[in-house]
Amino acid sequence: MKLSKQDIEHVALLARLELSEDEKDSLTGRLNQIMEHFGKLQELDTSQVAPTSHSIPLQNVFRHDTAGRSMTPSDVVANAPESRDDQFVVPQVVET
Amino acid sequence: MELFQLTAHELHKKLKSREISALELTQSVLGRISSVDGQVRSFVTVTNEIALETARAVDKQIAGGGDVSPLAGIPIAIKDNMCTNGVRTTCSSKMLENFIPPYSATVVEKLAEAGAIMVGKTNLDEFAMGSSTENSALFVTHNPWNLDKVPGGSSGGSAAAVAADEAVLALGSDTGGSIRQPAAFCGVVGMKPTYGRVSRYGLVAFASSLDQIGPITKDVTDTAILLGAISGKDSMDSTSVDIPVPDYTAALKNDVRGMKIGIPKEFFAQGVRPEISEAVMKAVEALKALGADYKEVSMPIMEYTLPTYYILAPSxxxxxxxxxxxxxxxxxSKHSSDVMSMFMKTRDEGFGAEVKQRIMIGTYALSAGYYDAYYLKAQKVRTLVRQAYDEAFEEFDVLISPTAPSVAFGIGEKANDPLEMKLADVCTIPVNMAGIPAMSMTCGFYDGLPIGMQIMGKPFGEETMLQVAYTYEQNTDHHTMKPGL
Structure with missing residues (x-):
């Protein structure tokens, strides 16, 4: 199945990437090339194989609910592109 | 010999006996950086002042008596995707160009506690995505053996820094070969430990089920020392494993008698150049002459690992x-009007082409209707890869293969051929998928460039790998070669 430029635009929106027309064109080509490569996996019958998400068995990790060291609010916002009163400033989200 | 040329274990003896001070050593390494880094360009940030200040503090401690840790006073470079409190951590991306972490990665904390001296943060492919360090959004790093060649990637800055004697030790991160392949290209030792051996807290995440931090050093002994210093369970990383950390230096025995080595033939196909196969097999013969036994083994599933990796990692x-x-x-972005355009433009401006491409592949592979065909399928193939390794390790103590299919290629040579570039990782990728440990060390030279041999081990079998590597090193002299910078 071939990806069209419209597919690329849809995926870019899901990924929150604003792409230029040039980028859309080159990505359409490259993604199709790479997807074709992925097709090779269909040669393998994996119907009886369980998936591996991590190479070591992972378990839930529990700990006691005790307070530890944490960052100050001013440290937390220190890298923010815009902040005010120890809060992140963003464009308006809710309509007034 | 200048101080900056020595290994950590050699320098430790001199520091311990007070023949040299940490300050002298640090000044020697910083001097080396200022004389060669204009050509090599390993470092995104050189932390001169912090290094000198730490060195003075370590000297005070040594003067005060007591134990001198094997890493006390030893200058080390850190890949710029590990958080360093108060020191810029860029991931070689425009996205994080001015990011100053408010905390340090666990590995960085451990090194600080051991008295190691951070001399700087090294260049990488943006967000560790690449095999040549050409994808850095900041600048290109050059191979110290030949400045027209790439240092490999993504930990190209760390490997080049160690090869060029700009650091005694370095840390890299490895998601599909990003420690081992640059170590091979730069003629140094690089190890990806078992998944879970080393805490990733504070490592900027790329592909969480594959990422691992590991050492890049001038010889095998230093790898054992540095691995011991960074390993262990960490409450801040729930994927770190609670298995005791052995004294890895105890595994450094010059003895491979009775050791069973598997030679997986698929790792010698897939575009591996004849000069590479020859050098690796010559090394295997040398190990045989020292008492090891080897046999070819077939792992046909390896043919499928590259496409599987390029689904898992981007997803x-x-x-x-x-x-x-x-x-x-x-x-x-300064050009946005509402919150949606802020997201879209910020990400368009902040990420480079390779990162965007991988985000697009991953988003597509995970999107509604495609999950089973791509990500789930890849996870199933991953099970088969792990099974193939488990089976092989029932018979063999270690597996040996080339680290990369060729020696370092030219800067710009593969930039426009993404599939060709990805082939550079064909021998290293399966290791991350299975979570096993592997290391690269030099086993020869071609065209004046180092050739890497990969030793793969059982899960948490780092000691066996180190023993094989150490024996090979003690009986050869590749590790004594230095680039003519």
């Missing part, structure tokens, strides 16, 4: 990199 990356939204840290 996880697309999810991990969703956090770069221009709100809490990193770049924010």
């Amino acid at each position: 996880e990356a697309s999810s991990n990199l969703a956090r770069y939204d221009g709100v809490r840290y990193g770049h924010r």
Whole structure:
């Protein structure tokens, strides 16, 4: 199945990437090339194989609910592109 | 010999006996950086002042008596995707160009506690995505053996820094070969430990089920020392494993008698150049002469690992990199009007071409209707890869293969051929998928460039790998070669 430029635009929106027309064109080509490569996996019958998400068995990790060291609010916002009163400033989200 | 040329274990003896001070050593390494880094360009940030200040503090401690840790006073370079409190951590991306972490990665904390001296942060392919360090959004790093060649990637800055004697030790991170392949290209030792051996807290996440931090050093002994210093369970990383950390230096025995080595033939196909296969097999013969036994083994599933990796890694990356939204840290576009355009433009401006491409692949592979065909399928193939290794390790103590299919290629040579570039990782990728440990060391030279041999081990079998590597090193002299910078 071939990806069209419209597919690329849809995926870019899901990924929150604003792409230029040039980028859309080159990505359409490259993604199709790479997807074709992925097709090779269909040669393998994996119907009886369980998936591996991590190479070591992972378990839930529990700990006691005790307070530890944490960052100050001013440290937390220190890298923010815009902040005010120890809060992140963003464009308006809710309509007034 | 200048101080900056020595290994950590050699320098430790001199520091312990007070023949030299940590300050002298640090000044020697910083001097080396200022004389060669204009050509090599390993470092994104050189932390001169912090290094000198730490060196003085270590000297005070040594003067005060007591134990001198094997890493006390030893200059080390850190890949710029590990958080360093108060020191810029860029991931070689415009997205994080001005990011100053408010905390340090666990490995960085451990090194500080051991008295190691951070001399700087090294260049990488943006967000560790690449095999040549050419994808750095900041600048290109050069191979110290030949400045027209790439240092490999993504830990190209760390490997080049150690090869050029700009650091005694370095840390890299490895998701599909990013420690081992640059170590091979730069003629140094690089190890990806078992998944879970080393805490990733504070490592900027790329593909969480594959990422691992590990040492890049001038010889095998230093790898054992540095591995011991960074390993162990960490409450801040729930994927770190609670298995005791052995004294890895105890595994450094010059003896491979009775050792069973598997030679997986698929690792010698897939575009591996004849000069590479020859050098690796010559090394295997040398190990045989020292008492090891080897046999060819077939692992046909390896043919499928490259496409599997290029589903798994971008899928996880697309999810991990969703956090770069221009709100809490990193770049924010100045041209946005509302919150949606802020996200879209911030990410367009902040990420480079390779990162965008991988986010797109991953987003597509995980999107509604495609999950089973791609990500789930890849996870199933991953099970088969792990099974193939488990089976092989029932018979063999270690597996040996080339680290990369060729020696370092030219800067710009593969930039426009993404599939060709990805082939550079064909021998290293399966290791991350299975979570096993592997290391690269030099086993010869071609055209004046180092050739890497990869030794793969059982899960948490780092000691066996180190023993094989140490024996080979003690009986050869490749590790004594230095680039003519």
